[in-house]
Amino acid sequence: MKTAVIGSGIGGLAIAARLAKRGYDVTLYEKNSTPGGKVSQIKERGYRFDTGPSLFTLPNLVDEIADIKYFKLDNSCRYFYPDGTKFNFYQDPEKLKEETIKNSSEDYANIEKRLKDSSDIYNLTSDLFIFNSFSKISNFLKPENRKIPLKLHKMGFHRSMHSANKALFKDRHIVQLFDRYATYNGSSPYRAPATLNMISHLEHNIGAFFPENGIYAIVESLYKKGVELGVKYLFNTPVSSIIIDKKSHTAKGLVVNNQELFYDIVVSDCDVKYLSENMMPCNIRHPLGNRLKQLEPSSSALIFYWGVKGEHPQLDVHNILFSDNYKKEFDSLFYKMNLYKDPTIYIFISKKAVPADAPQGCENWFVMVNAPANIGQDWHSIITKTRGEIIKKINHTLGADSTFDIEKQIEFEHIASPVTIEKNTLSSRGALYGSSSNSIMAAFMRHPNFLRKFKNLYFVGGSVHPGGGIPLCLAGAKIVEREIIERDNWKGKE
Ligand SMILES: Cc1cc2nc3c(=O)[nH]c(=O)nc-3n(C[C@H](O)[C@H](O)[C@H](O)COP(=O)(O)OP(=O)(O)OC[C@H]3O[C@@H](n4cnc5c(N)ncnc54)[C@H](O)[C@@H]3O)c2cc1C
Numbered sequence: 001m002k003t004a005v006i007g008s009g010i011g012g013l014a015i016a017a018r019l020a021k022r023g024y025d026v027t028l029y030e031k032n033s034t035p036g037g038k039v040s041q042i043k044e045r046g047y048r049f050d051t052g053p054s055l056f057t058l059p060n061l062v063d064e065i066a067d068i069k070y071f072k073l074d075n076s077c078r079y080f081y082p083d084g085t086k087f088n089f090y091q092d093p094e095k096l097k098e099e100t101i102k103n104s105s106e107d108y109a110n111i112e113k114r115l116k117d118s119s120d121i122y123n124l125t126s127d128l129f130i131f132n133s134f135s136k137i138s139n140f141l142k143p144e145n146r147k148i149p150l151k152l153h154k155m156g157f158h159r160s161m162h163s164a165n166k167a168l169f170k171d172r173h174i175v176q177l178f179d180r181y182a183t184y185n186g187s188s189p190y191r192a193p194a195t196l197n198m199i200s201h202l203e204h205n206i207g208a209f210f211p212e213n214g215i216y217a218i219v220e221s222l223y224k225k226g227v228e229l230g231v232k233y234l235f236n237t238p239v240s241s242i243i244i245d246k247k248s249h250t251a252k253g254l255v256v257n258n259q260e261l262f263y264d265i266v267v268s269d270c271d272v273k274y275l276s277e278n279m280m281p282c283n284i285r286h287p288l289g290n291r292l293k294q295l296e297p298s299s300s301a302l303i304f305y306w307g308v309k310g311e312h313p314q315l316d317v318h319n320i321l322f323s324d325n326y327k328k329e330f331d332s333l334f335y336k337m338n339l340y341k342d343p344t345i346y347i348f349i350s351k352k353a354v355p356a357d358a359p360q361g362c363e364n365w366f367v368m369v370n371a372p373a374n375i376g377q378d379w380h381s382i383i384t385k386t387r388g389e390i391i392k393k394i395n396h397t398l399g400a401d402s403t404f405d406i407e408k409q410i411e412f413e414h415i416a417s418p419v420t421i422e423k424n425t426l427s428s429r430g431a432l433y434g435s436s437s438n439s440i441m442a443a444f445m446r447h448p449n450f451l452r453k454f455k456n457l458y459f460v461g462g463s464v465h466p467g468g469g470i471p472l473c474l475a476g477a478k479i480v481e482r483e484i485i486e487r488d489n490w491k492g493k494e
Helices: 010-021 095-102 106-127 136-143 148-155 159-168 172-185 194-206 216-228 272-278 289-294 327-338 379-398 418-425 470-486
Strands: 003-007 023-028 041-044 047-051 070-072 075-080 086-092 208-213 230-236 240-247 248-258 259-262 263-268 299-310 318-321 345-348 362-371 412-414 457-459
Touching: 003 010, 003 216, 003 240, 003 248, 010 023, 010 216, 010 263, 023 194, 041 412, 047 362, 070 263, 086 172, 095 106, 106 148, 106 159, 106 172, 106 194, 159 194, 172 194, 194 327, 216 230, 248 263, 272 289, 299 379, 299 418, 318 379, 327 362, 345 379, 362 379, 412 418
Parallel strands: 003 023, 003 263, 023 230, 075 318, 263 457
Antiparallel strands: 041 047, 070 208, 075 086, 240 248, 248 259, 299 362, 299 412, 318 345, 345 362
16 A cells, blocks of 8 residues: 655654554655654754653653663652742652652642542543544444543543642642643643643653653654665655545545655644645645634743753753742733743753763753744744843752853753744644643544545644644554554554
8 A cells, every 4th residue: 555644753753664564655755854843853062952852751652663772760850949949750659758758848648649540540541532543433432431431520521730739739839740741732730621630640650761862762763663664755855735536535645846646545744734724635625624723722832952061960851940920821821822921941951861962061951931832923022031031040040159150151052932843843833732732622622533524544643633742643643553454454464
Protein backbone atom coordinates (compact mmCIF):
# COMPACT_ATOMS: atom_id res chain seq x y z
CA MET A 1 0.00 0.00 0.00
CA LYS A 2 1.46 3.34 -1.02
CA THR A 3 1.20 5.64 1.98
CA ALA A 4 2.01 9.34 2.31
CA VAL A 5 2.63 10.98 5.68
CA ILE A 6 2.58 14.78 5.79
CA GLY A 7 4.78 16.22 8.55
CA SER A 8 7.66 14.81 10.56
CA GLY A 9 6.48 15.82 14.03
CA ILE A 10 6.47 13.09 16.66
CA GLY A 11 3.10 11.81 15.40
CA GLY A 12 4.25 11.70 11.77
CA LEU A 13 7.56 9.98 12.55
CA ALA A 14 5.82 7.41 14.73
CA ILE A 15 3.09 6.48 12.26
CA ALA A 16 5.62 6.32 9.40
CA ALA A 17 7.78 3.82 11.31
CA ARG A 18 4.78 1.83 12.55
CA LEU A 19 3.29 1.42 9.07
CA ALA A 20 6.66 0.70 7.44
CA LYS A 21 7.13 -2.10 9.98
CA ARG A 22 3.82 -3.55 8.80
CA GLY A 23 5.12 -3.58 5.25
CA TYR A 24 3.44 -0.40 3.96
CA ASP A 25 5.40 1.61 1.41
CA VAL A 26 5.74 4.94 3.26
CA THR A 27 6.92 8.33 2.01
CA LEU A 28 7.05 11.21 4.48
CA TYR A 29 6.87 14.84 3.29
CA GLU A 30 8.29 17.56 5.53
CA LYS A 31 8.45 21.26 4.73
CA ASN A 32 11.45 21.85 7.05
CA SER A 33 15.01 20.71 6.44
CA THR A 34 15.10 18.46 9.53
CA PRO A 35 12.67 16.08 11.24
CA GLY A 36 10.89 16.70 14.55
CA GLY A 37 8.54 19.67 14.16
CA LYS A 38 8.17 21.18 17.63
CA VAL A 39 10.86 18.82 18.91
CA SER A 40 13.92 20.52 17.55
CA GLN A 41 17.39 21.61 18.63
CA ILE A 42 19.87 24.47 18.31
CA LYS A 43 23.63 23.89 18.33
CA GLU A 44 25.93 26.87 18.77
CA ARG A 45 29.44 27.51 20.20
CA GLY A 46 29.59 24.13 21.94
CA TYR A 47 26.08 24.46 23.40
CA ARG A 48 23.10 22.30 22.45
CA PHE A 49 19.52 23.30 23.28
CA ASP A 50 16.35 21.25 22.96
CA THR A 51 14.05 23.98 21.69
CA GLY A 52 10.63 22.45 22.41
CA PRO A 53 9.65 19.71 24.86
CA SER A 54 11.81 19.00 27.87
CA LEU A 55 9.65 16.64 29.93
CA PHE A 56 9.65 13.01 28.88
CA THR A 57 7.00 10.65 30.27
CA LEU A 58 5.67 7.24 29.14
CA PRO A 59 8.96 6.35 27.41
CA ASN A 60 7.59 2.85 26.69
CA LEU A 61 5.67 4.42 23.80
CA VAL A 62 9.00 5.22 22.14
CA ASP A 63 10.41 1.81 23.12
CA GLU A 64 7.57 0.16 21.21
CA ILE A 65 8.93 1.66 18.00
CA ALA A 66 12.58 2.65 18.34
CA ASP A 67 15.71 2.21 20.44
CA ILE A 68 16.50 4.98 22.86
CA LYS A 69 18.50 5.11 26.07
CA TYR A 70 17.04 7.12 28.93
CA PHE A 71 17.13 7.30 32.69
CA LYS A 72 14.83 8.35 35.51
CA LEU A 73 15.49 11.76 37.05
CA ASP A 74 16.05 11.89 40.80
CA ASN A 75 14.08 15.13 41.14
CA SER A 76 11.26 15.73 38.68
CA CYS A 77 11.31 19.49 39.35
CA ARG A 78 12.69 22.10 41.75
CA TYR A 79 10.09 24.70 42.72
CA PHE A 80 10.86 28.24 43.93
CA TYR A 81 8.04 30.29 45.48
CA PRO A 82 7.89 34.08 45.77
CA ASP A 83 8.14 33.88 49.60
CA GLY A 84 11.53 32.12 49.37
CA THR A 85 10.27 28.54 49.90
CA LYS A 86 11.99 25.84 47.81
CA PHE A 87 10.53 22.41 47.20
CA ASN A 88 12.06 19.44 45.37
CA PHE A 89 9.56 17.01 43.94
CA TYR A 90 11.73 13.92 44.39
CA GLN A 91 10.64 10.75 42.65
CA ASP A 92 11.71 8.53 45.52
CA PRO A 93 8.77 8.39 48.00
CA GLU A 94 11.02 8.43 51.09
CA LYS A 95 12.91 11.50 49.88
CA LEU A 96 9.66 13.20 48.91
CA LYS A 97 8.24 12.51 52.35
CA GLU A 98 11.29 14.09 54.02
CA GLU A 99 11.08 17.09 51.70
CA THR A 100 7.37 17.51 52.45
CA ILE A 101 8.03 17.52 56.17
CA LYS A 102 11.01 19.89 55.81
CA ASN A 103 9.76 22.37 53.23
CA SER A 104 5.98 22.44 53.38
CA SER A 105 3.09 22.48 55.82
CA GLU A 106 1.34 19.69 53.91
CA ASP A 107 0.55 16.22 55.25
CA TYR A 108 2.51 13.75 53.16
CA ALA A 109 -0.54 11.47 53.30
CA ASN A 110 -2.38 14.01 51.11
CA ILE A 111 0.34 13.90 48.46
CA GLU A 112 0.18 10.10 48.58
CA LYS A 113 -3.59 10.31 48.20
CA ARG A 114 -3.36 12.62 45.18
CA LEU A 115 -0.85 10.28 43.51
CA LYS A 116 -3.02 7.25 44.25
CA ASP A 117 -6.17 9.02 42.95
CA SER A 118 -4.35 10.16 39.82
CA SER A 119 -3.25 6.57 39.23
CA ASP A 120 -6.88 5.43 39.60
CA ILE A 121 -8.07 8.06 37.11
CA TYR A 122 -5.39 6.99 34.62
CA ASN A 123 -6.18 3.30 34.99
CA LEU A 124 -9.87 3.98 34.61
CA THR A 125 -9.70 6.33 31.65
CA SER A 126 -6.53 5.74 29.63
CA ASP A 127 -7.76 2.79 27.56
CA LEU A 128 -10.86 4.73 26.61
CA PHE A 129 -9.57 8.28 26.30
CA ILE A 130 -5.89 7.92 25.33
CA PHE A 131 -5.40 4.63 23.51
CA ASN A 132 -8.81 4.37 21.90
CA SER A 133 -10.15 5.84 18.68
CA PHE A 134 -13.07 8.21 19.21
CA SER A 135 -14.22 7.56 15.67
CA LYS A 136 -16.38 4.53 16.43
CA ILE A 137 -19.22 4.39 18.97
CA SER A 138 -18.58 0.64 19.29
CA ASN A 139 -15.24 1.42 20.98
CA PHE A 140 -17.13 3.03 23.86
CA LEU A 141 -19.34 -0.02 24.26
CA LYS A 142 -16.58 -2.57 24.78
CA PRO A 143 -17.18 -4.77 27.88
CA GLU A 144 -14.11 -3.34 29.68
CA ASN A 145 -15.57 0.18 29.44
CA ARG A 146 -18.94 -0.71 30.95
CA LYS A 147 -17.67 -0.06 34.49
CA ILE A 148 -16.87 3.55 33.65
CA PRO A 149 -20.31 5.16 34.17
CA LEU A 150 -20.40 3.69 37.70
CA LYS A 151 -17.10 5.37 38.51
CA LEU A 152 -17.68 8.78 36.92
CA HIS A 153 -17.44 10.52 40.30
CA LYS A 154 -13.85 9.25 40.65
CA MET A 155 -12.83 10.65 37.28
CA GLY A 156 -13.15 14.29 38.25
CA PHE A 157 -15.27 15.56 35.34
CA HIS A 158 -17.47 17.51 37.74
CA ARG A 159 -14.87 19.99 39.01
CA SER A 160 -11.71 21.77 37.98
CA MET A 161 -8.18 20.58 38.72
CA HIS A 162 -7.75 23.57 41.03
CA SER A 163 -10.96 22.84 42.98
CA ALA A 164 -9.85 19.25 43.51
CA ASN A 165 -6.36 20.33 44.59
CA LYS A 166 -7.66 23.07 46.87
CA ALA A 167 -10.07 20.64 48.51
CA LEU A 168 -7.28 18.16 49.23
CA PHE A 169 -4.22 20.22 50.15
CA LYS A 170 -3.92 22.76 52.94
CA ASP A 171 -0.54 24.19 51.84
CA ARG A 172 -1.18 26.65 48.98
CA HIS A 173 2.32 25.91 47.60
CA ILE A 174 1.35 22.28 47.07
CA VAL A 175 -1.94 23.35 45.47
CA GLN A 176 0.03 25.52 43.01
CA LEU A 177 2.48 22.68 42.34
CA PHE A 178 -0.30 20.23 41.41
CA ASP A 179 -2.24 22.92 39.51
CA ARG A 180 0.80 23.31 37.25
CA TYR A 181 0.12 19.96 35.63
CA ALA A 182 -2.61 21.70 33.60
CA THR A 183 0.18 23.43 31.67
CA TYR A 184 1.41 20.03 30.47
CA ASN A 185 -1.27 20.26 27.83
CA GLY A 186 -1.50 24.03 27.61
CA SER A 187 -4.60 24.51 29.75
CA SER A 188 -5.72 26.42 32.84
CA PRO A 189 -6.07 24.51 36.12
CA TYR A 190 -9.01 26.77 36.96
CA ARG A 191 -10.98 25.47 33.97
CA ALA A 192 -9.55 22.05 33.02
CA PRO A 193 -11.47 19.13 34.58
CA ALA A 194 -9.87 17.39 37.56
CA THR A 195 -9.56 14.30 35.32
CA LEU A 196 -6.31 15.88 34.16
CA ASN A 197 -4.87 15.43 37.63
CA MET A 198 -3.90 12.06 36.12
CA ILE A 199 -0.87 13.86 34.63
CA SER A 200 0.86 13.71 38.02
CA HIS A 201 0.55 9.92 37.80
CA LEU A 202 2.52 9.90 34.53
CA GLU A 203 5.26 12.06 36.01
CA HIS A 204 5.45 10.58 39.50
CA ASN A 205 4.13 7.06 39.67
CA ILE A 206 5.42 6.03 36.25
CA GLY A 207 8.23 8.56 36.26
CA ALA A 208 9.93 11.60 34.77
CA PHE A 209 12.66 10.38 32.42
CA PHE A 210 15.39 11.93 30.34
CA PRO A 211 17.04 10.59 27.18
CA GLU A 212 20.80 10.11 27.58
CA ASN A 213 21.48 12.43 24.65
CA GLY A 214 18.72 14.94 25.29
CA ILE A 215 15.15 15.23 24.06
CA TYR A 216 16.05 15.49 20.38
CA ALA A 217 17.35 11.91 20.65
CA ILE A 218 13.66 10.86 20.62
CA VAL A 219 13.31 12.30 17.11
CA GLU A 220 16.65 10.85 16.03
CA SER A 221 15.68 7.38 17.23
CA LEU A 222 12.27 7.43 15.47
CA TYR A 223 13.83 8.80 12.28
CA LYS A 224 16.63 6.21 12.34
CA LYS A 225 14.13 3.42 12.84
CA GLY A 226 12.07 4.72 9.92
CA VAL A 227 15.16 4.75 7.69
CA GLU A 228 15.97 1.15 8.68
CA LEU A 229 12.40 0.13 7.88
CA GLY A 230 12.50 1.76 4.45
CA VAL A 231 10.55 5.01 5.01
CA LYS A 232 11.47 7.58 2.35
CA TYR A 233 11.85 11.05 3.88
CA LEU A 234 11.52 14.10 1.68
CA PHE A 235 12.64 17.24 3.53
CA ASN A 236 12.20 20.83 2.29
CA THR A 237 9.08 19.49 0.59
CA PRO A 238 5.85 21.23 1.61
CA VAL A 239 2.57 19.62 0.64
CA SER A 240 0.20 22.25 -0.70
CA SER A 241 -3.01 20.23 -0.68
CA ILE A 242 -4.61 16.82 -0.40
CA ILE A 243 -6.32 15.31 -3.43
CA ILE A 244 -9.82 14.15 -2.52
CA ASP A 245 -12.21 12.65 -5.02
CA LYS A 246 -15.35 14.79 -4.83
CA LYS A 247 -17.81 12.00 -5.55
CA SER A 248 -16.50 9.24 -3.30
CA HIS A 249 -14.81 11.55 -0.75
CA THR A 250 -11.73 9.36 -0.97
CA ALA A 251 -8.22 10.76 -0.42
CA LYS A 252 -6.19 9.95 -3.51
CA GLY A 253 -2.88 11.70 -2.89
CA LEU A 254 -1.12 15.04 -2.52
CA VAL A 255 -0.14 18.10 -4.45
CA VAL A 256 3.57 18.86 -4.08
CA ASN A 257 5.40 21.48 -6.16
CA ASN A 258 2.30 21.74 -8.38
CA GLN A 259 2.52 18.04 -9.11
CA GLU A 260 -0.19 15.51 -8.30
CA LEU A 261 1.18 12.43 -6.51
CA PHE A 262 -1.11 9.47 -5.94
CA TYR A 263 -1.30 7.32 -2.81
CA ASP A 264 -3.60 4.66 -1.34
CA ILE A 265 -3.47 6.17 2.14
CA VAL A 266 -2.71 9.70 3.35
CA VAL A 267 -1.85 10.44 6.98
CA SER A 268 -1.67 14.06 8.10
CA ASP A 269 0.53 15.11 11.02
CA CYS A 270 -0.20 18.77 10.24
CA ASP A 271 -2.10 21.03 12.56
CA VAL A 272 -5.62 20.07 11.56
CA LYS A 273 -7.00 23.64 11.66
CA TYR A 274 -4.23 24.70 9.28
CA LEU A 275 -5.07 21.72 7.07
CA SER A 276 -8.78 22.52 7.07
CA GLU A 277 -8.16 26.15 6.11
CA ASN A 278 -5.26 25.75 3.69
CA MET A 279 -4.84 22.22 2.38
CA MET A 280 -8.28 21.07 1.29
CA PRO A 281 -8.99 20.86 -2.44
CA CYS A 282 -10.76 24.04 -3.56
CA ASN A 283 -14.08 22.31 -4.23
CA ILE A 284 -14.32 20.42 -0.91
CA ARG A 285 -14.92 21.82 2.56
CA HIS A 286 -13.67 20.11 5.68
CA PRO A 287 -16.84 18.91 7.45
CA LEU A 288 -15.50 19.94 10.87
CA GLY A 289 -14.06 23.27 9.66
CA ASN A 290 -16.48 25.39 11.68
CA ARG A 291 -15.94 23.37 14.83
CA LEU A 292 -12.17 23.73 14.48
CA LYS A 293 -12.55 27.52 14.21
CA GLN A 294 -14.39 27.61 17.52
CA LEU A 295 -12.01 25.46 19.54
CA GLU A 296 -9.96 27.43 22.06
CA PRO A 297 -6.25 26.99 21.29
CA SER A 298 -3.91 25.76 24.00
CA SER A 299 -1.40 28.20 25.43
CA SER A 300 1.80 28.96 23.58
CA ALA A 301 5.21 29.97 24.94
CA LEU A 302 7.87 32.62 24.92
CA ILE A 303 11.31 31.04 25.23
CA PHE A 304 14.81 32.42 25.62
CA TYR A 305 17.72 30.07 24.90
CA TRP A 306 20.78 31.40 26.72
CA GLY A 307 24.36 30.23 26.51
CA VAL A 308 25.29 30.98 30.13
CA LYS A 309 28.92 31.39 31.22
CA GLY A 310 28.87 30.06 34.75
CA GLU A 311 27.39 27.21 36.76
CA HIS A 312 24.41 27.42 39.09
CA PRO A 313 24.17 24.64 41.65
CA GLN A 314 20.96 26.24 43.00
CA LEU A 315 19.24 24.88 39.89
CA ASP A 316 18.37 21.35 38.78
CA VAL A 317 17.40 20.01 35.32
CA HIS A 318 13.81 21.31 35.63
CA ASN A 319 13.08 24.40 37.70
CA ILE A 320 10.01 26.53 38.26
CA LEU A 321 9.96 30.04 39.64
CA PHE A 322 6.28 30.48 40.46
CA SER A 323 4.25 33.65 39.97
CA ASP A 324 2.69 35.41 42.93
CA ASN A 325 -0.86 34.89 41.65
CA TYR A 326 -1.51 31.81 39.53
CA LYS A 327 -5.20 32.59 38.98
CA LYS A 328 -4.40 36.03 37.56
CA GLU A 329 -1.68 34.50 35.39
CA PHE A 330 -4.10 32.04 33.74
CA ASP A 331 -6.84 34.66 33.41
CA SER A 332 -4.32 36.82 31.62
CA LEU A 333 -3.27 33.97 29.29
CA PHE A 334 -6.74 32.74 28.33
CA TYR A 335 -9.05 35.78 28.73
CA LYS A 336 -6.86 38.85 28.24
CA MET A 337 -4.64 36.99 25.76
CA ASN A 338 -1.62 38.63 27.34
CA LEU A 339 1.27 37.66 29.59
CA TYR A 340 0.84 38.23 33.29
CA LYS A 341 3.16 40.90 34.77
CA ASP A 342 4.81 38.31 37.05
CA PRO A 343 4.83 35.15 34.91
CA THR A 344 5.83 31.73 36.20
CA ILE A 345 9.30 31.02 34.81
CA TYR A 346 10.46 27.57 33.78
CA ILE A 347 14.23 27.05 33.54
CA PHE A 348 15.39 23.83 31.91
CA ILE A 349 19.12 23.04 31.89
CA SER A 350 19.78 19.80 30.02
CA LYS A 351 23.51 20.17 30.79
CA LYS A 352 22.66 19.01 34.34
CA ALA A 353 21.62 15.64 32.86
CA VAL A 354 23.73 15.57 29.69
CA PRO A 355 27.17 17.09 30.45
CA ALA A 356 28.07 17.38 26.75
CA ASP A 357 25.25 19.91 26.20
CA ALA A 358 27.38 22.93 27.22
CA PRO A 359 31.09 23.75 27.44
CA GLN A 360 32.88 23.22 30.74
CA GLY A 361 31.90 25.79 33.34
CA CYS A 362 28.86 26.86 31.28
CA GLU A 363 25.17 25.97 31.15
CA ASN A 364 22.51 25.89 28.42
CA TRP A 365 19.47 27.67 29.81
CA PHE A 366 16.05 27.24 28.26
CA VAL A 367 13.95 29.92 29.94
CA MET A 368 10.25 29.72 29.17
CA VAL A 369 7.09 31.51 30.23
CA ASN A 370 3.60 30.48 29.20
CA ALA A 371 2.22 32.82 26.57
CA PRO A 372 -1.22 33.22 25.02
CA ALA A 373 -1.93 31.93 21.55
CA ASN A 374 -0.95 34.36 18.80
CA ILE A 375 -3.81 36.66 17.84
CA GLY A 376 -1.58 39.40 16.48
CA GLN A 377 -0.36 40.88 19.77
CA ASP A 378 2.58 43.29 19.68
CA TRP A 379 5.15 40.56 20.32
CA HIS A 380 8.12 42.88 19.95
CA SER A 381 7.12 44.94 23.00
CA ILE A 382 5.86 41.87 24.90
CA ILE A 383 9.22 40.14 24.43
CA THR A 384 11.25 43.20 25.52
CA LYS A 385 9.09 43.81 28.59
CA THR A 386 8.90 40.14 29.61
CA ARG A 387 12.64 39.61 29.19
CA GLY A 388 13.29 42.43 31.67
CA GLU A 389 10.82 40.94 34.17
CA ILE A 390 12.35 37.48 33.80
CA ILE A 391 15.89 38.73 34.43
CA LYS A 392 14.72 40.67 37.49
CA LYS A 393 12.93 37.66 38.94
CA ILE A 394 15.82 35.25 38.29
CA ASN A 395 18.27 37.67 39.93
CA HIS A 396 16.00 38.09 42.91
CA THR A 397 15.35 34.34 43.31
CA LEU A 398 18.81 32.94 42.68
CA GLY A 399 21.18 35.72 43.69
CA ALA A 400 22.83 35.40 47.09
CA ASP A 401 23.09 39.22 47.08
CA SER A 402 22.23 42.21 44.91
CA THR A 403 25.40 41.91 42.81
CA PHE A 404 24.14 38.74 41.06
CA ASP A 405 23.10 39.53 37.50
CA ILE A 406 22.33 36.67 35.11
CA GLU A 407 22.33 39.14 32.22
CA LYS A 408 26.11 39.49 32.54
CA GLN A 409 26.56 35.73 32.06
CA ILE A 410 24.53 35.45 28.85
CA GLU A 411 26.98 34.73 26.05
CA PHE A 412 24.35 34.59 23.28
CA GLU A 413 20.61 34.32 22.97
CA HIS A 414 17.93 32.87 20.71
CA ILE A 415 14.24 33.60 21.13
CA ALA A 416 11.13 31.62 20.20
CA SER A 417 7.67 33.17 20.40
CA PRO A 418 4.14 32.07 19.45
CA VAL A 419 4.82 33.68 16.06
CA THR A 420 8.00 31.70 15.36
CA ILE A 421 6.43 28.46 16.64
CA GLU A 422 3.48 29.03 14.29
CA LYS A 423 5.77 29.81 11.37
CA ASN A 424 8.14 26.87 11.91
CA THR A 425 5.54 24.17 12.46
CA LEU A 426 2.39 25.68 10.86
CA SER A 427 0.62 25.23 14.18
CA SER A 428 -2.43 27.43 14.31
CA ARG A 429 -1.75 30.49 16.54
CA GLY A 430 1.48 28.92 17.79
CA ALA A 431 -0.47 26.67 20.18
CA LEU A 432 1.86 24.10 21.74
CA TYR A 433 -0.78 21.39 22.21
CA GLY A 434 -3.50 21.99 19.58
CA SER A 435 -6.73 22.88 21.39
CA SER A 436 -6.88 23.51 25.12
CA SER A 437 -8.49 21.11 27.60
CA ASN A 438 -10.29 23.97 29.31
CA SER A 439 -13.67 22.25 29.45
CA ILE A 440 -15.25 18.89 30.18
CA MET A 441 -16.13 18.57 26.51
CA ALA A 442 -12.63 19.35 25.19
CA ALA A 443 -11.65 15.69 24.75
CA PHE A 444 -14.82 15.00 22.74
CA MET A 445 -14.52 18.12 20.59
CA ARG A 446 -10.95 17.36 19.51
CA HIS A 447 -10.67 16.27 15.88
CA PRO A 448 -10.80 12.45 15.54
CA ASN A 449 -8.10 10.30 13.94
CA PHE A 450 -10.27 9.70 10.91
CA LEU A 451 -13.61 10.84 9.56
CA ARG A 452 -16.20 8.60 8.00
CA LYS A 453 -16.67 11.34 5.42
CA PHE A 454 -13.11 10.98 4.06
CA LYS A 455 -11.91 7.54 3.12
CA ASN A 456 -8.18 6.78 3.20
CA LEU A 457 -7.36 9.96 5.14
CA TYR A 458 -6.04 9.73 8.72
CA PHE A 459 -4.90 12.27 11.28
CA VAL A 460 -2.16 12.11 13.91
CA GLY A 461 -0.33 14.72 16.02
CA GLY A 462 -1.03 17.12 18.84
CA SER A 463 -4.01 18.90 17.26
CA VAL A 464 -6.13 15.74 17.01
CA HIS A 465 -7.27 12.99 19.36
CA PRO A 466 -5.95 12.13 21.95
CA GLY A 467 -4.15 15.51 22.11
CA GLY A 468 -0.76 17.21 22.42
CA GLY A 469 2.49 16.30 24.12
CA ILE A 470 4.95 13.60 23.08
CA PRO A 471 3.17 10.64 24.75
CA LEU A 472 -0.24 11.51 23.36
CA CYS A 473 1.11 12.06 19.85
CA LEU A 474 2.71 8.60 20.11
CA ALA A 475 -0.60 7.17 21.38
CA GLY A 476 -2.38 8.78 18.40
CA ALA A 477 0.01 7.05 15.98
CA LYS A 478 -0.74 3.75 17.68
CA ILE A 479 -4.49 4.31 17.25
CA VAL A 480 -4.10 5.17 13.56
CA GLU A 481 -1.91 2.14 12.92
CA ARG A 482 -4.64 -0.04 14.44
CA GLU A 483 -7.36 1.64 12.39
CA ILE A 484 -5.44 1.18 9.15
CA ILE A 485 -4.56 -2.47 9.68
CA GLU A 486 -8.09 -3.29 10.81
CA ARG A 487 -9.43 -1.55 7.72
CA ASP A 488 -7.04 -3.45 5.47
CA ASN A 489 -7.77 -6.65 7.34
CA TRP A 490 -4.01 -6.86 7.53
CA LYS A 491 -2.58 -10.31 8.14
CA GLY A 492 1.13 -9.75 7.41
CA LYS A 493 4.22 -9.98 9.58
CA GLU A 494 4.04 -8.63 13.19
C1 LIG B 1 8.14 25.08 23.57
C2 LIG B 1 7.42 23.75 23.65
C3 LIG B 1 7.48 23.02 24.83
C4 LIG B 1 6.83 21.78 24.90
N1 LIG B 1 6.99 21.02 26.03
C5 LIG B 1 6.57 19.73 26.01
C6 LIG B 1 7.01 18.83 27.02
O1 LIG B 1 7.78 19.19 27.91
N2 LIG B 1 6.58 17.53 26.94
C7 LIG B 1 5.78 17.09 25.94
O2 LIG B 1 5.44 15.90 25.92
N3 LIG B 1 5.37 17.92 24.96
C8 LIG B 1 5.75 19.22 24.96
N4 LIG B 1 5.43 20.07 23.94
C9 LIG B 1 4.42 19.62 22.94
C10 LIG B 1 5.02 18.68 21.91
O3 LIG B 1 6.20 19.22 21.40
C11 LIG B 1 4.02 18.53 20.76
O4 LIG B 1 2.73 18.17 21.23
C12 LIG B 1 4.45 17.48 19.76
O5 LIG B 1 5.83 17.52 19.52
C13 LIG B 1 3.67 17.73 18.48
O6 LIG B 1 3.96 16.76 17.51
P1 LIG B 1 3.10 16.65 16.20
O7 LIG B 1 3.14 15.25 15.76
O8 LIG B 1 1.77 17.28 16.42
O9 LIG B 1 3.86 17.51 15.11
P2 LIG B 1 4.47 18.98 15.10
O10 LIG B 1 5.61 19.03 16.04
O11 LIG B 1 3.42 19.99 15.22
O12 LIG B 1 5.10 19.00 13.66
C14 LIG B 1 4.32 19.05 12.49
C15 LIG B 1 5.29 18.95 11.34
O13 LIG B 1 4.55 18.96 10.13
C16 LIG B 1 5.21 19.80 9.21
N5 LIG B 1 4.20 20.27 8.27
C17 LIG B 1 3.06 20.95 8.56
N6 LIG B 1 2.36 21.21 7.44
C18 LIG B 1 3.09 20.67 6.43
C19 LIG B 1 2.88 20.61 5.03
N7 LIG B 1 1.81 21.16 4.45
N8 LIG B 1 3.80 19.97 4.27
C20 LIG B 1 4.90 19.40 4.85
N9 LIG B 1 5.14 19.45 6.16
C21 LIG B 1 4.24 20.08 6.95
C22 LIG B 1 5.80 20.90 10.06
O14 LIG B 1 6.86 21.56 9.40
C23 LIG B 1 6.26 20.13 11.28
O15 LIG B 1 7.57 19.64 11.12
C24 LIG B 1 6.06 21.31 23.81
C25 LIG B 1 6.00 22.05 22.62
C26 LIG B 1 6.69 23.25 22.54
C27 LIG B 1 6.68 24.03 21.23
